[in-house]
Amino acid sequence: MTRVSVIIPTYNRAATLPRAIDSALAQTIDDLEVVVVDDGSTDDTESVLAASEDPRVRPVVHATNQGANAARNTGLEHARGEYVAFLDSDDEWHPEKLERQLAALEERSSDWVGVYCDTGYDLSGADGRLRSAAASVLARLDDEPTREGNDELVGEILADNVQPGAGSTLLVRTDIARETGGFDEDLDRFQDPEFCLRVLEHGKLAYVDEELVVREETGSPPADVVAAASDRYLSAYESEVEHFEEQGYEIRSSHALVLAKQYFAEGRFLRGLWHLRAASVSARTYPGVCWVAGTGIRRRPIPIVVALVLLLVTATLGRRALTR
Numbered sequence: 001m002t003r004v005s006v007i008i009p010t011y012n013r014a015a016t017l018p019r020a021i022d023s024a025l026a027q028t029i030d031d032l033e034v035v036v037v038d039d040g041s042t043d044d045t046e047s048v049l050a051a052s053e054d055p056r057v058r059p060v061v062h063a064t065n066q067g068a069n070a071a072r073n074t075g076l077e078h079a080r081g082e083y084v085a086f087l088d089s090d091d092e093w094h095p096e097k098l099e100r101q102l103a104a105l106e107e108r109s110s111d112w113v114g115v116y117c118d119t120g121y122d123l124s125g126a127d128g129r130l131r132s133a134a135a136s137v138l139a140r141l142d143d144e145p146t147r148e149g150n151d152e153l154v155g156e157i158l159a160d161n162v163q164p165g166a167g168s169t170l171l172v173r174t175d176i177a178r179e180t181g182g183f184d185e186d187l188d189r190f191q192d193p194e195f196c197l198r199v200l201e202h203g204k205l206a207y208v209d210e211e212l213v214v215r216e217e218t219g220s221p222p223a224d225v226v227a228a229a230s231d232r233y234l235s236a237y238e239s240e241v242e243h244f245e246e247q248g249y250e251i252r253s254s255h256a257l258v259l260a261k262q263y264f265a266e267g268r269f270l271r272g273l274w275h276l277r278a279a280s281v282s283a284r285t286y287p288g289v290c291w292v293a294g295t296g297i298r299r300r301p302i303p304i305v306v307a308l309v310l311l312l313v314t315a316t317l318g319r320r321a322l323t324r
Contacts, residue, residue: 003031005081009071010089014044023092040065069183097212113203114172120211155244166192189229223262
């Protein structure tokens with residue numbers, strides 16, 4: 001049996017796919033296969049796959065586009081490895097990513113069924129460097145969340161305090177990934193944490209405290225789609241949400257913050273303010289709210305009265321956050 005099956009779903013990303021494949025093939029472990037699921041691409045993806053001469057690359061093609069989650073599940077069906085690791089086609093791995101993760105699992109009992117790692121973002125240019133530096137400083141303001149276990153992780157994931165990033169960071173036993181039923185094909189957002197929550201029903205997740213994945217910011221679905229996915233996600237785990245909110249986890253308010261930022265980024269400020277009133281804003285998250293609000297204003301100029309209200313509300317939230 002192959003040790004690791006790397007599953008790369010892709011759709012019209014011929015420009016970035018070679019980099020993702022190369023980063024998988026460059027791993028410091030050799031016992032792997034790379035299952036690339038072409039989800040009905042209409043660009044040069046077919047040519048990219050045809051040009052690959054490494055026998056470890058196994059293309060699988062969807063005749064029509066079915067979505068990233070369906071492509072991941074197709075890859076899972078074709079996987080021959082003891083473990084599966086998912087990699088988005090616009091991301092890349094550091095060479096030692098799989099080796100570090102396998103080592104973390106080898107020293108633990110069979111109760112530990114998977115492992116994830118930390119992620120860095122490709123934020124190029126002066127703007128990106130500024131955002132990266134700010135994020136690093138603000139991250140130190142937070143209490144350190146629980147990052148390993150199973151029941152201990154559920155509340156952290158639901159509250160978005162921990163993001164296992166199943167799409168590019170997770171390594172999990174193939175039999176467990178199949179027992180969970182794979183990724184929810186009806187979710188257009190929150191599919192990664194939702195998948196991890198079902199994995200946690202079967203065992204524990206370990207964590208490698210290293211940035212072994214480089215991700216690109218490639219946008220997100222429309223805010224209305226994110227809102228619908230949030231409702232579906234939280235409804236599916238309603239009892240867990242109630243349980244962990246009673247223990248002090250801010251779950252619904254964290255999702256409200258995500259939605260507020262999505263609507264602000266689209267320039268839909270009244271809708272964003274409606275969600276922001278229920279959001280959990282901290283010293284760490286407040287600058288991000290201001291950032292996306294500014295992005296939305298640049299994208300869709302608004303009446304001066306609305307701008308003043310937006311500035312007043314965010315300033316008030318900022319004062320509260322900074323005095324906590």
